[in-house]
Amino acid sequence: MAAVIDEAPDAVTLRLQLGEATGFLPGQYYNVRLAVPGRPRPVQRAYSVGSSPTPDPSVIDLGIREVPGGLLSPVLVGLHVGERLSVRGPYGRFTWDGTDAGPVLLVGAGSGMVPLMSMVRHAVQRGRSEPVVLVCSAITYAHAFYREELAELACRHSWLRVVHCVTRDPDEPRAHFHRRVDTSVLSESLEGVRPHAAYVCGPPAMVESTARALVHVGFAPAAIETEEYD
Numbered sequence: 173m174a175a176v177i178d179e180a181p182d183a184v185t186l187r188l189q190l191g192e193a194t195g196f197l198p199g200q201y202y203n204v205r206l207a208v209p210g211r212p213r214p215v216q217r218a219y220s221v222g223s224s225p226t227p228d229p230s231v232i233d234l235g236i237r238e239v240p241g242g243l244l245s246p247v248l249v250g251l252h253v254g255e256r257l258s259v260r261g262p263y264g265r266f267t268w269d270g271t272d273a274g275p276v277l278l279v280g281a282g283s284g285m286v287p288l289m290s291m292v293r294h295a296v297q298r299g300r301s302e303p304v305v306l307v308c309s310a311i312t313y314a315h316a317f318y319r320e321e322l323a324e325l326a327c328r329h330s331w332l333r334v335v336h337c338v339t340r341d342p343d344e345p346r347a348h349f350h351r352r353v354d355t356s357v358l359s360e361s362l363e364g365v366r367p368h369a370a371y372v373c374g375p376p377a378m379v380e381s382t383a384r385a386l387v388h389v390g391f392a393p394a395a396i397e398t399e400e401y402d
């Protein structure tokens with residue numbers, strides 16, 4: 173482990189230096205295996221990469237949110253610099269490399285923000301100029317992954333619009349919406365922008381309801397890519 177970075181009260185980024193750089197696409201994930209006390213065999217779970225594959229794909233940032241009562245995530249959020257992890261990958265077809273023309277919509281909830289952040293960081297690296305609308309949903313603003321970097325990126329890059337939804341803090345002034353992602357959140361967030369594709373990541377219920385809402389606001393089902401964190 174090269175670094176451990178606090179992301180939220182219940183989440184960290186684990187920065188890993190890979191022994192062998194296989195390269196990955198923004199949106200892909202690695203399987204992490206670790207021995208857990210009381211388990212006869214190592215436990216394996218999937219974690220998406222939050223960093224950009226450029227300039228250095230041999231360093232990967234995994235964003236981990238602690239799931240209460242879970243087997244592996246509570247152990248991972250307690251790891252320290254210098255500890256070793258076994259990872260295998262990359263895997264997954266939920267990818268966007270930013271080479272297509274036209275605006276794109278990204279919608280993430282909780283740790284579902286991780287692969288979307290890889291996409292945004294990669295778009296920055298590639299010098300994108302076409303619009304990206306990023307809708308982030310979290311229980312409070314403090315739980316929103318990457319909130320400070322995203323605020324900075326949105327200030328620096330006029331093509332990036334960042335919209336925050338918080339579900340459990342009705343008084344949060346930094347949030348644009350104080351409810352879950354729904355049809356009106358999407359249509360207001362997309363004012364003046366007509367994306368040709370949407371990428372949605374988060375818990376299954378959120379992904380399903382967002383995909384339905386996207387069809388309602390005019391997206392073709394084939395234009396919606398999803399990744400569910402079950």
Ligand SMILES: Cc1cc2nc3c(=O)[nH]c(=O)nc-3n(C[C@H](O)[C@H](O)[C@H](O)COP(=O)(O)OP(=O)(O)OC[C@H]3O[C@@H](n4cnc5c(N)ncnc54)[C@H](O)[C@@H]3O)c2cc1C
Nearest residue numbers: 217218219220235236237239241242243244245283286401
């Ligand atoms: C493609 C993919 C990418 C992912 N990327 C990320 C990522 O970037 N970041 C991230 O944080 N997560 C990510 N996840 C989720 C991650 O893989 C794990 O599912 C998550 O961290 C929970 O693992 P865990 O071992 O801590 O919990 P688990 O042990 O799997 O438990 C999950 C929940 O089930 C409950 N539970 C477990 N066993 C029982 C039982 N017998 N009876 C009742 N309840 C039970 C637990 O209390 C807990 O609430 C991703 C998932 C997928 C599929």
